[in-house]
Amino acid sequence: MNWEVGDQIGIASTSYIGRETDKRVITAIGGTASKPVLTLDAPLTYRHYAEIYQPGSNADDFIDMRCEVGVLTRNVKYRGNPEDSGTNQYGATIFMHSPGDDSLTSRISSVEFADVGQAFKLGRYSLHMHMIGAVHNSYIRKNAVNRSFNRAVAIHGTRYLRIDNNVVFGAMGHNIFIEDAVETHNYITDNLIIMAMRSWSLLNTDQTPACMWITNPFNNFLRNHAAGSDRYGFWFDLQEHGIGQNADNSICPENVKVGQFDGNHAHSTGRYGLRIFHHMIPR
C-alpha cells in the first residue's frame, strides 16, 4: 500500500443512509504491509461495519458487508477554484469532443479531480466524453473525483471507453451516466462510487440519482461498488429508442442483449441497489 500521511480518504456508509460517510486525513500509518492500520486526524462521525456476514455454517453462503475506503489524494490535481466553486456549485470540467471514431485520444490516470462539474448547466459534467464515436485508445483510470456538482463521468455518443478503478466521492446526479442509450461496448470496471447525491438542477431523472445510470445494456459492468446513493445503485433505465441528440427509432435498447454485469455490489441506497425500470426484454 502506498497511501501516505497527509492523504485524504473517503469512507463509505454502511447503514441504510448513504450519506453517513466520513472524509478524513491520514496522520499515521502503522500495522503491517498487508494489514495497515491508519490513524486519522479526527474520530469518525459514523459507525462503519467491517465484517463478512455469514448466516450459517456453509462457507459459500456469505454477504461481504465490509466498508469501502478510497484514497482521494493524488500528486496531479485538477480543481475548481476553492473560493467560490462550492458556493456557486460551479466547478471545473474536462470536455472531450470531436466528431468521428478515434478523432481524439484522452488518457487520464491517477489524477485528483476536486470541486468539478457545473450545476444548473446540462452538459457541463466533470469528465464528459461528448459525441465522439469509438474511442479505442482512451481511458479514465485510477482517478479520484472528490465532490462534483454535475456527475462524475458522462458517456455521450461514445463507444469503447474504459472507466477503470476510479473512486468517486460525493457527486450530484447520476454519477456514471450513459446519456443517449446508443452508447455500447464501454468497459466500466472496479470503480467505487461513494454517495451519489440527488440534484434539483439537472434532468428530472437526476432527482432520483443512480451511481450508474444505464440506458443501454450492451456495456460491461464488472466488480463495481455502488456504496451509497440517495436513490439507486445500478439503474437499468433502458430507453425505447435512442434519445436526445442520438434520437433514432432504429435502435431499441430495451431489446438489446446485455453485455456483462457481474461482481457488482450495492448498499446503503435510498431505494434499490439494482433497479430495472421500465423494460428489459433482451432478444
Next chain:
Amino acid sequence: MQVGTEEFPYTSKITITMHSTIDDPYIPVYGNKCIGLRFGTLDLHGVEKEPVWTVME
C-alpha cells in the same frame, strides 16, 4: 495537453486551478472553466495509488 505520459507519469506535485463563474464568457460547445479537447490528445498521468480503494477489516 500533457502532464506526464503513460510510461513516465508526472512525479512532482502539480495543482491546476480553474476560475470563472456561470456568467463569464464561454467557448461554444465546450463552455468555460474547462479543458476542451478537440482532435487532439490529452495525457494526464499522476503517480498510481496502490490500491485505489479497499475494504476495512
